[in-house]
Amino acid sequence: MEIASKYDPSIVEEKWYQYWMNQNLFHSVPDEREPYTIVIPPPNVTGVLHMGHMLNNTIQDVLVRRARMQGKNACWVPGTDHASIATEAKVVNMLKERGIEKRDLSRDEFMKYAWEWKEEHGGIILKQLRKLGASCDWERTSFTMDEPRYESVIKVFCDLYNKGLIYRGVRMVNWDPKALTALSDEEVIYKESHGKLFYLRYYVEGESIKATEENGIKQDEKGSYIVVATTRPETILGDTAVCVHPEDPRYTELNGRSVKVPGVGRSVKIIMDEYVDREFGTGALKITPAHDINDYNLGMKYHLETIDIFNDNGTLNEHGMQYAGMDRFACRKQIVKDLEELGLIEKIEDYTNKVGHSERTDAVIEPKLSAQWFMKMTDIAKKALQVVEDNEIQFHPEKFKNTYRHWMETIKDWCISRQLWWGQRIPAYYLPNHEVVVAETAEKALELANQKFPGVCSSVDDLRQDEDVLDTWFSSWLWPISLFDGIRNPGNDEIKYYYPTNDLITGPDIIFFWVARMIMAGEEYMKEVPFKNVYFTGIVRDKLGRKMSKSLGNSPDPIMLIEKYGADGVRMGMLLTAPAGNDLPFDESICEQGRNFSNKMWNALRLIKGLEVKDMEQPEVCRLGLDWMRNRMNQALEEIERDFEQYRLSEALMASYKLVWDDFCSWLLETIKPTYGEPIDRKSYDEVIDIFDQLMRMLHPFMPFVTEEIWHMLKERGENESIMVADMPKAQKADEKLLADFAAAQEVISGVRGLRNSKGLSPKEQFELYIKGSHPEQFNSIIVKLANLSKIEMVSDKVDGALSFMVGTTEYFVPMSQNIDKEAELAKLQEELKYTEGFLAGVMKKLSNEKFVNGAPEAVVAKERQKQADAEQKIAAIKAQIASLS
């Protein structure tokens, strides 16, 4: 059989993915097997695959494929998220490009466009996942806004409302002036920004107060004034008080007085409250209850007037006086200019503070008073915290427990309404009498309205449904349940079988948004955790350590990478540098290692398939080598199984990699490889194929394509066979003694090769080897072959005129035909002697310490004594050699 000399993933990957699809191997239905379930963290429906997805989904696929091969009924449910803000923004932009403004459309018209857009551009990301090899059950593909999920959300909203956990209220919320919607606290990102601190003059009303050294009052020809510092001078338009600390001696005289808001002229009261930090600024704080959460709280406390100066889009409204209609930032500039001209600014300082930005639109958040829907979180959070504390759900790495705990303990109510159209519309209906009813449909709402308020409504037309939609996370928090229709049909066969799911793979950035809330939903609706393990991936960064982002343009296109290195190569590259929870500095070149590995295995296949097989007796070298390899494989399997238990996937992959490359290719294949032109015996051939087969199965979860290809080329397979559903090899007991002996033999081989190398001799040069000391003789045939020896012999005395090396305390001699460089050899020996003597001195120091000998455990002391004996023996040997050389 002619096999191409280089492995070409492009054809192979396409072929096998199609094959798996045709065989329907990804699909799962409940049966008597143990289930293994993963639900995908649904990517944004209009998103495209980025490196974070690659990492995340590779890990999921590894776990799912492994579970499947372990005989579990593996089900990986894919789907997408409607991402209300992001998607709606995209649709709005798309419409704008076509000359259509959202405000000119009715809700229904807009939704029609939005759905069209979703159908057209949505789900690209799921297609891309196939290129990666993702073994998702595509028949189960879901969308957070498809009918079952939509209905589930509505049902849950009604239920929580009826339980009294959802309420509507006027609160200070985070307002996104670009998306024109409220946001939850979690959707606000605080960024450091360089701004200014403006010191404004507020003149005291009525009788002026004399400025003194002690008080904070200043004076000029216009009267006495106090100075108030602010970062947002435009908000003075909404000022309704100035606050100072009651115990601040500078301002005691202000008690009961009023000041004039600069430029505005409004007279506002001085209030006294301990909230004020006397150290900051001038110790006087202007109060704008409509535009700052703290001011709002103080406003409530002192019954201050609330003047909202902004429109929803961040421009000034009619309270903005001459600035009405201006954008808030333009207004800030203008107002500063105007106040400066009026001499109302004392000074301006540079100032750095944190400013909230919208997670989705990056607009600067405006605290805004508005009517929103909230969910009470305190009680539900307690239960959700408990299951993590009790390790019913395990976090990997565990440190995220701390983060989780902290958030859960300080949790606040969740603002769940969004002023958008793309999403689940809140099923609250307002009656003409301003009462509200909550029901799953308008018809049910009418029924309810008639029950509660007889005679108010005559038809559904009298009901006005709330205009808002729900936060996207209010649908994704149900994902592990709603995917199996567990909300609408509790106790159905699917939810009973697949829930709770096993592993959740996600980024730590959505631990609050999503992970925590899913746990809450699980407790509330299933009385059971939604998953048993959460594996937090790291963040993919570029090699400079920056987060990969579209705006920086530092993110490689995953599809291009796959084309260049093969999906297997990219998968391996990602996994190798990504221990759980660690950020991974991604460099394209790590994919090379994966590609090279595919090629390595490919060439191993070429070697084996190129051999001529003959029915003949199995040579000893082959028998020994194969026997060793089986033990070595079991040893590695045990290690890999342990790694998987601890979710140490990179370690598991590295162990597999070394097993294949080093043990299988470099040692076993070199051992059993017949000399050129010679055949191999059938037994060895069959066995090496069997081992190769097992190796491919071990590796398949990591590198699904190349392993399937090789697996099929190894031997004839049935028409419908696939490695995907072959058995995962299981660790058997390994013979430790045999492995240790072989390791010693390997050292001998390396020793001989090293000598040859250091003398600049060709590998073809044959040597004789003489051994003084204990030596694993059973492997001599392998040593002879791999070290290219003409003779191997045990001796009781050292051999003169030979180069030597030691393995443990055993001396190995290689006679050299050519002259030995005595000087160099002596120098080397001297150095080794020095080192060993130093080593012995250290050991002796310990052993001569009574406290050590008495205090340390018996075994430790025994080990030290053994070290001493070995070192002494070694020193003697080195000295003897030095003597014979000089």
Place this chain on the structure above:
RNA sequence: GGGAGCAUAGCUCAGCUGGUUCAGAGCAUCUGCCUUACAAGCAGAGGGUCACAGGUUCGAAUCCUGUUGCUCCCACCA
């Protein structure tokens, strides 16, 4: 401002309950090799005061304290 975490070879990281798996792996580097499976390769080699300073201990990369430097999360100081 509060909390969490990290610091081990040039890079990315292992190193469990202190003691031969204690200084390791992969990549990178260096030196030889086109040795008919593989130069996307083979053989060999070099490379670390385990951030710093103390302490506990017979013994510390490992435990404790402090210092420095990073990272992340949370928080309404204008």
